[in-house]
Amino acid sequence: MIKNRYEFLYLFDCERGNPNGDPDAGNNPRIDPEDMHGLVSDVATKRRVRNYVQTKHGNRGGYAIFVEHSTNLNRPIAAAHEATDGAPAGGGNRSQVIKARDWMCQQFYDVRTFGAVMSTGANAGQVRGPVQVAFSRSIDPILPMDTAITRMAVAEKVKDAKTAADYLKWEELQQEDSLRTMGRKSLISYGLYVTKGFVSAHLAQGTMFSDADLAELWEALANMYDHDRSASKGVMCCRDLFVFKHVGADNGDPLAQERQAMLGCAPAHHLLDLGRVIEVPALKDQGKLPRSYADYDVKVHLDRVPKGVELWRWSFTEQRLVKA
Numbered sequence: 070m071i072k073n074r075y076e077f078l079y080l081f082d083c084e085r086g087n088p089n090g091d092p093d094a095g096n097n098p099r100i101d102p103e104d105m106h107g108l109v110s111d112v113a114t115k116r117r118v119r120n121y122v123q124t125k126h127g128n129r130g131g132y133a134i135f136v137e138h139s140t141n142l143n144r145p146i147a148a149a150h151e152a153t154d155g156a157p158a159g160g161g162n163r164s165q166v167i168k169a170r171d172w173m174c175q176q177f178y179d180v181r182t183f184g185a186v187m188s189t190g191a192n193a194g195q196v197r198g199p200v201q202v203a204f205s206r207s208i209d210p211i212l213p214m215d216t217a218i219t220r221m222a223v224a225e226k227v228k229d230a231k232t233a234a235d236y237l238k239w240e241e242l243q244q245e246d247s248l249r250t251m252g253r254k255s256l257i258s259y260g261l262y263v264t265k266g267f268v269s270a271h272l273a274q275g276t277m278f279s280d281a282d283l284a285e286l287w288e289a290l291a292n293m294y295d296h297d298r299s300a301s302k303g304v305m306c307c308r309d310l311f312v313f314k315h316v317g318a319d320n321g322d323p324l325a326q327e328r329q330a331m332l333g334c335a336p337a338h339h340l341l342d343l344g345r346v347i348e349v350p351a352l353k354d355q356g357k358l359p360r361s362y363a364d365y366d367v368k369v370h371l372d373r374v375p376k377g378v379e380l381w382r383w384s385f386t387e388q389r390l391v392k393a
Contacts, residue, residue, distance in 0.1 A: 070270075070273045070274050070277060070278060070279055071199075071268070071270050071273045071278060071280055071282075071283055072270055072327065072331060073314050073316060073330045074268065074269060074270050074314075074315040074330065074331060074332065074333040075267070075283075075312055075313060075314055075315070076265070076266065076267055076268070076312075076313045076340050076341055077265075077266045077267075077268070077310065077311060077312045077313065078263060078266075078309075078310075078311040078341055078343075078347055079114075079202075079205075079263070079264040079265075079290055079307070079309075079310050079311075080261065080262070080263055080307070080308045080309040080310070080350070080367070081205070081262055081264070081294065081305060081306060081308055082259065082260060082261045082262065082305065082306065082308055082361075082362055083257060083259070083260050083262070083302065083303055083304070083305045084303050084304040084360075085256055085257075085258060085259070085303040085304065086256050086257070086301060086302040086303015086304060086305060087254075087255050087256050087257070087301050088107065088109050088113075088260065088262065088302065088305060089108070089109040089113045090301075095255070096255060097213045097215065097255045098211065098213045098255060098256070098257050098260075100211065100213060101206070105210040105211065105212070106206055106207045106208075106209070106210055106211065107206070107207035107210075107211040107257065107260045107262060108204050108205065108206055108207075109204065109205035109262055109264075110204055110205075111201075111203060111205075114202050114205065114264060115179075115183055117289075117293040117297050118179075118286065118289040118290065118293060119134045119136060119137075119178075120293065120296065121288075121292060121293040121296055122134065122178050122179075122289055123137070124296050125285075126178075131175060131176060132178045133145075133176050133178065134177060135173065135179050135187075136179055136185070143189055143190030143191070145173070145176075146169070146173070146187050146189070146190045146191050146192075147190060147191045149169040149170075149172045149173050149176075149187075149191075149193050150165065150169050150191045150193070152172055153165070153169050154168075155169050155191070156191060157191050158191065159190065159192065161191065161192055166192050166193060167194065169187075169193035170187065170193050170194035171277075173187055173193050173196070174196065174276045175277065178282065178285065180196055180198075180276065181198070181276045181277060181278045181282055182198055182199070182276075182278060182282060182286065183198040183200055183201070184196040184197045184198025184199075184272075184276070185198075196275070196276055197272050197275070197276075198276065199268055199270070199271075199272035199273040199276060200266065200267070200268050200269075200278070201267045202264055202266040202267075203264065203265045203266070205262040205263060205264040206262065206263060207260040207262050208260075208261045208262070208263060208349070208350050208359075208365070209260075209261070209352075209359055211257045211258075211259075212257065212258065213255060214255070214256055214257065214258070215253055215254070215255050216253070217251055217252070217254075218251070218252045218253065218254050219249065219250075219251060220249065220250045220252045221249055222248065222249070222250075223247075223248055223249070223250050227239045255301075256301075258358075258360065259358075259359055259360045259361065261308070261350060261359065261362060261365060265337075267337060268286075270330070270331040271331060271332075284389075287310065287312065287383065287389075287390055288388070290307060290383075291307050291310055291383050291385070291388070293307075294306045294307060307383075308362050309382070309383070310382065310383035310390075311346075311347055311369075311380065311381070311393075312380070312381040312382070312383075312390055313340045313341075313346075313374075313378055313380055313381075314378065314381060315329065315330050315331075315332075315334050315335075315377060315378055316334075316377060316378070316379055317334060318334060318376050318377040329377055330377075334377030334378050335377070335378055340375070340378065345370075345373055346369065346370055346371075346373045346374055347367070347369060347370075348367065348368035348369070348370065350366065350367045351365065351366050352364055352365060353365070353366050369393060371393060379392060380392070381393060
């Protein structure tokens with residue numbers, strides 16, 4: 070299990086796409102209605118981490134994903150009880166629930182990482198995950214656009230059509246223009262977003278979240294958008310990943326330093342608030358609207374890193390964290 074507390078700042082952007090549609094607003098890009106800054110939900114970020122880990126490991130070797138697309142969560146919960154001689158039909162005692170919970174942590178990466186409520190069927194308890202992320206927020210306001218597109222075909226349910234030949238006969242009776250339709254597409258021109266994340270060493274002890282699991286998280290955050298392409302999302306990618314690692318102050322007492330590393334040596338907001346260690350990404354040309362990451366200037370102040378904390382940064386060339 071990990072022995073250090075971490076916080077991280079994650080910068081990603083979206084060009085000519087919809088980074089996270091709001092189902093309560095016709096799937097338009099999420100915004101803060103008070104100031105028009107863009108938002109991306111924590112659920113969307115964690116979904117992409119899950120997808121990357123699943124793509125890389127193929128649901129094998131302790132890196133399976135519990136919250137999969139279009140599945141029944143009670144199935145793996147029942148499997149946990151079956152594997153631990155528990156009560157797959159429900160009604161297990163406390164000992165059986167704990168064994169099933171531990172099995173779920175061992176098998177499923179997202180349970181070890183983000184936690185899960187596993188009491189929906191055969192009870193496997195609840196797990197508080199050591200890794201948590203907040204809603205992402207754009208640096209500057211965004212302007213959601215709703216554009217019209219032409220769809221060159223229709224998807225109409227034809228009455229009494231039961232075979233492909235029936236549909237072909239119906240098509241031949243229609244006017245050509247009636248077999249085309251209009252659609253809508255929601256997008257933004259550009260947005261640079263910042264995510265704040267937290268990794269608890271103490272919660273990691275309960276889920277068996279290891280240094281190897283942590284390395285998977287950093288890799289997933291850096292590369293997940295390369296495996297999440299779609300017409301609706303435009304061009305999205307990770308631009309920067311800053312990781313604050315609490316190592317403890319070296320005062321000659323190894324046990325005290327280890328406790329400091331787990332508890333932390335500085336408040337999270339002192340590390341993550343933009344303008345402290347990481348300067349607010351400012352536009353190089355204040356009179357120009359941002360349209361790419363190159364329009365921003367990101368500054369790092371290493372002299373502002375508190376004692377007992379190290380700053381690491383993702384290297385895209387080496388594909389790993391390097392000390393800043």
